[in-house]
Amino acid sequence: MPDHALGDLAPSPATPLAGGSALYVSGEDVLRLVSYNSLSGLVLTIGGRILLRDGRVVAFQHSHTPNTDRTAKTEDFGISDGWLLSAQVTASTGAPRRGQCFVSLQFARGQTGAKVSLGTLAQGYVGTGYGIGWPGTAITSPVEGPGVIRSITGTNPAAGADIFETVPTNARWRLLSLVATLVTNAVAGARIPELILDNGALGHWRADPSGTQAANVTQRYTAGDGAGRYAATGSNSMWALPVDAMLMGGFRIATLTAALDAGDDWSAPQMLVEEWIED
Amino acid sequence: MRVKCRSCGGEYEPTQRDGLRYFHACAPLPGLVLVRRNGELMAVNADATLPDADVLVGHAVERPNKRDENVQPRGARQGKPIAEGAGVERV
Numbered sequence: 001m002p003d004h005a006l007g008d009l010a011p012s013p014a015t016p017l018a019g020g021s022a023l024y025v026s027g028e029d030v031l032r033l034v035s036y037n038s039l040s041g042l043v044l045t046i047g048g049r050i051l052l053r054d055g056r057v058v059a060f061q062h063s064h065t066p067n068t069d070r071t072a073k074t075e076d077f078g079i080s081d082g083w084l085l086s087a088q089v090t091a092s093t094g095a096p097r098r099g100q101c102f103v104s105l106q107f108a109r110g111q112t113g114a115k116v117s118l119g120t121l122a123q124g125y126v127g128t129g130y131g132i133g134w135p136g137t138a139i140t141s142p143v144e145g146p147g148v149i150r151s152i153t154g155t156n157p158a159a160g161a162d163i164f165e166t167v168p169t170n171a172r173w174r175l176l177s178l179v180a181t182l183v184t185n186a187v188a189g190a191r192i193p194e195l196i197l198d199n200g201a202l203g204h205w206r207a208d209p210s211g212t213q214a215a216n217v218t219q220r221y222t223a224g225d226g227a228g229r230y231a232a233t234g235s236n237s238m239w240a241l242p243v244d245a246m247l248m249g250g251f252r253i254a255t256l257t258a259a260l261d262a263g264d265d266w267s268a269p270q271m272l273v274e275e276w277i278e279d
Numbered sequence: 280m281r282v283k284c285r286s287c288g289g290e291y292e293p294t295q296r297d298g299l300r301y302f303h304a305c306a307p308l309p310g311l312v313l314v315r316r317n318g319e320l321m322a323v324n325a326d327a328t329l330p331d332a333d334v335l336v337g338h339a340v341e342r343p344n345k346r347d348e349n350v351q352p353r354g355a356r357q358g359k360p361i362a363e364g365a366g367v368e369r370v
Contacts, residue, residue, distance in 0.1 A: 038299045069350045071358050158288030164306030169349045201337045
């Protein structure tokens, strides 16, 4: 019996199975891309293939520029009537690392007005040299697996002010280490800088340093994941940090320095964190 | 590019070396904590010994005209800063 090209088959209730794909898409359906991103200059490409009802396999490709503040950006792309064979999302401009750009590839019904999301095809982080794709990629949560390691220089406070850092919106941090220097002026008095981790209002971790700081002294303070508070040596003091100090968006890392004089000066904190996207 | 916050005087880099944006928020007023005393919220000296009846509400008292560049996550103001404060100037 001669072979029949797919194009010879008349559309029928059985033809949705002919493409070998479980996903028949009608003219009312769209591919929806939802991205959460922190990296500037990133452009994503969504591409794939569709088996049309006339038997032709056509490729499609669209661009998507995510936000850079970790908030969601949703974009819908019209697709032809047929069977979706494959779809993927990759970075076409920029070099994201795992933990910086999280995407969800879905299909939705509706061309105009309110659209209804009907299914998630693939979901995960896009990195340099890898993306997510359907079929094949699992649907993962943004806080699964390792995040991106970041070394962050915080705000250099004005004289007389304490350190104050906020976990950005839609980020989850694990604080790995922190170092900052306090320079005290000639005003007498023992300064006691406390390290505080809080939820935006109340502290859940308060650590005294391993020693007080007198006037006219430059002292470096260090905190490390799971590190205890060893006795101050020379110009170094320690704060204890809990193991796996997880902080949600809006949580804060701050110092509260008893007897801080208006002429005392904290440096900008240098923080090492592991970061994930988390809406 | 380095900027200085006009609300609190803090200086920072809006874009970090890894290419990610930094979202500054002003530090609270130094040396004060927030307590509830006789049903009223009060800012008191952080170094003072608090009476037993005081309830510590927060270890910080926000400064007036605080700048907070962290963004609203969703809604009509998605992506907009929580508070502009007095703005910034280039250093």
